[in-house]
Each structure stands twice: as C-alpha cells, then as structure tokens.
Amino acid sequence: MNWYNEQTDNDLSKQQEILQTCKLPKHIGIIMDGNGRWAIEHGLTRTEGHRQGIESVRDIVKACAQLKIPYLTLYAFSIENWKRPSSEIGVLMQLLEYYLRKEINELHQNNVRLISIGKISSLPKKVQRLLFESIELTANNTGLTLTLALSYSGRWDIVRATQMIAHDIRSGKLAPEEITEEIFSSYLQTAHLPDPDLIIRTSGEMRLSNFLLWESAYSEIYISNKYWPDFRREDLYEAIKDYSRRERRFGKISAQIQSELQNMAVFEINKKAEK
Numbered sequence: 001m002n003w004y005n006e007q008t009d010n011d012l013s014k015q016q017e018i019l020q021t022c023k024l025p026k027h028i029g030i031i032m033d034g035n036g037r038w039a040i041e042h043g044l045t046r047t048e049g050h051r052q053g054i055e056s057v058r059d060i061v062k063a064c065a066q067l068k069i070p071y072l073t074l075y076a077f078s079i080e081n082w083k084r085p086s087s088e089i090g091v092l093m094q095l096l097e098y099y100l101r102k103e104i105n106e107l108h109q110n111n112v113r114l115i116s117i118g119k120i121s122s123l124p125k126k127v128q129r130l131l132f133e134s135i136e137l138t139a140n141n142t143g144l145t146l147t148l149a150l151s152y153s154g155r156w157d158i159v160r161a162t163q164m165i166a167h168d169i170r171s172g173k174l175a176p177e178e179i180t181e182e183i184f185s186s187y188l189q190t191a192h193l194p195d196p197d198l199i200i201r202t203s204g205e206m207r208l209s210n211f212l213l214w215e216s217a218y219s220e221i222y223i224s225n226k227y228w229p230d231f232r233r234e235d236l237y238e239a240i241k242d243y244s245r246r247e248r249r250f251g252k253i254s255a256q257i258q259s260e261l262q263n264m265a266v267f268e269i270n271k272k273a274e275k
C-alpha cells in the first residue's frame with residue numbers, strides 16, 4: 001500500500017495548506033496517553049482502548065510521512081509501566097507484536113526507518129527478536145525515522161549514559177573536563193536524533209512522565225484534550241499549526257529572534273538571485 005496514492009483530495013489540500021503556511025517541526029515526540037480512559041468511557045475494557053490506539057498510530061505515522069516530517073518518536077511503554085497489572089502488560093506486549101508483524105512490510109514499502117529506544121532487553125524475547133528484525137529490514141530506508149520508545153524512561157537513559165561516561169573515564173578514553181553537553185548527548189540512546197521540536201501529549205495531562213527529559217529542554221509542548229484513540233491526523237494538523245505560531249526564543253529576546261529571521265530571509269532571497 002503506497003501512502004501517497006491513497007489520500008483524499010480534502011486531506012491533500014489540508015496538507016498543502018500546512019506545507020505552504022507552517023514551519024514544520026523536524027522531530028515530533030508523542031506521549032500517547034488515555035487509552036484506558038477512552039475505553040472506560042465507551043464501556044469497554046482497557047485492552048480495547050490499547051487496540052484502538054493502534055489505529056491512531058497508523059494514521060499519525062502515515063500523516064507524518066506524507067508531510068515529510070523527518071522524525072517521529074512515539075512513547076509506547078515507559079519503564080514505570082512495568083508496574084501495571086501483569087495482565088495489562090501481557091496485552092500491551094501482544095499488541096506490540098501484532099503491530100510489528102502486521103505493519104512492518106507497509107512501513108518498509110513506504111521508506112520508513114524503524115528504530116527503538118529504551119531497555120529493550122526487558123521486553124519478551126519474541127518481541128525483541130521481531131523488533132530487531134524490523135529494525136534491520138528498514139535500516140537503509142531514507143524516509144520518516146519512526147522511533148518507538150519501549151520500556152523507556154528519560155532518567156534511565158541519563159543514568160545509563162553517566163555509567164558509560166564513568167567507564168570511559170576510568171579506562172582513560174575520556175577526561176572529566178572534556179564532558180560537554182554535546183559529549184553527554186552522544187552517550188544517550190537518542191544520540192542520532194535531533195532534539196524534539198514539538199512534544200504532543202494526549203488526554204489533557206500536563207506532564208512529561210519521564211519522556212525525553214534531557215532532549216526536551218527547549219521543546220514546544222502541545223497538550224490535546226483528546227484521548228489517544230481519538231487523536232487523528234486533523235488533530236496533528238492543529239498541533240503543527242499551533243507549533244508554527246510559537247516564537248522559539250531559546251533564552252534570547254523577541255527582537256533578536258525577529259532580526260535573525262529577517263537576516264535569514266534576506267540570505268534566502270540573495271541565494272535565489274544568485275542562481
């Protein structure tokens with residue numbers, strides 16, 4: 001199934017509008033929350049909420065690929081989620097396996113590169129194998145980089161990085177004075193990903209719940225009141241439009257940002273004129 005042939009005219013024109021009028025984030029991170037509450041409100045079991053959540057994953061991944069967003073990171077299972085009832089964990093692992101088996105060929109056909117972050121060795125062996133096969137299959141793809149955060153937590157990754165740095169110092173590969181933010185970042189599992197520009201959380205909760213703690217230092221945060229199973233591409237478009245209206249100052253003042261933007265525009269005009 002080619003994702004670029006199956007769009008409705010209505011959706012194509014919405015995407016065209018976004019492409020023409022918005023500054024797109026390079027990396028979107030999503031905290032997919034609210035599956036359980038969605039299910040309870042529909043008189044269903046939590047399992048059904050997780051199952052329905054997969055439909056939202058499909059739609060959002062496709063929409064990001066169609067918009068040519070380079071990086072999408074989905075927080076699917078936190079280290080803290082291991083504290084949930086074992087029956088729910090079992091269902092989530094089964095659904096992960098189901099998603100990978102069912103989707104990997106279509107992801108591959110559409111040039112998606114799948115990667116994962118998190119303590120993958122904690123996942124059931126069968127899921128680990130499937131995950132590694134999927135990652136290997138799509139390793140050379142050049143479209144959307146889809147990162148699944150599985151058994152992931154930001155603090156876990158920071159501690160893990162610190163341990164690796166300590167080892168390298170002990171073995172003489174690194175000196176303490178050489179540690180900079182860049183060096184530290186290079187020890188994180190997200191080393192090859194740009195920091196997320198936009199972090200979306202669904203279900204109205206206003207917290208990060210241990211997602212990309214180091215990397216989100218200057219991320220724009222967008223909270224949707226919809227539960228994850230109800231969050232679809234139109235909601236993503238709203239989040240991108242909202243992001244695009246924000247002024248990212250990175251500690252500077254507004255006037256500096258405005259003059260930088262102006263200089264950039266002049267540079268672009270000159271570059272075009274030279275051609």
Ligand code: IPE
Pocket residue numbers: 032033034035036037038076077078081092203228
């Ligand atoms: C998100 O939905 C899925 C995971 C955390 C795995 P939840 O299961 O957290 O749903 P709520 O927040 O209880 O509604």
Ligand code: IPE
Pocket residue numbers: 031032033034075076077078081205207209
């Ligand atoms: C965050 O959701 C983790 C994922 C979406 C995977 P949780 O439902 O686990 O977060 P809390 O417990 O409400 O903070």
Ligand code: MG
Pocket residue numbers: 033034035
């Ligand atoms: Mg939750």
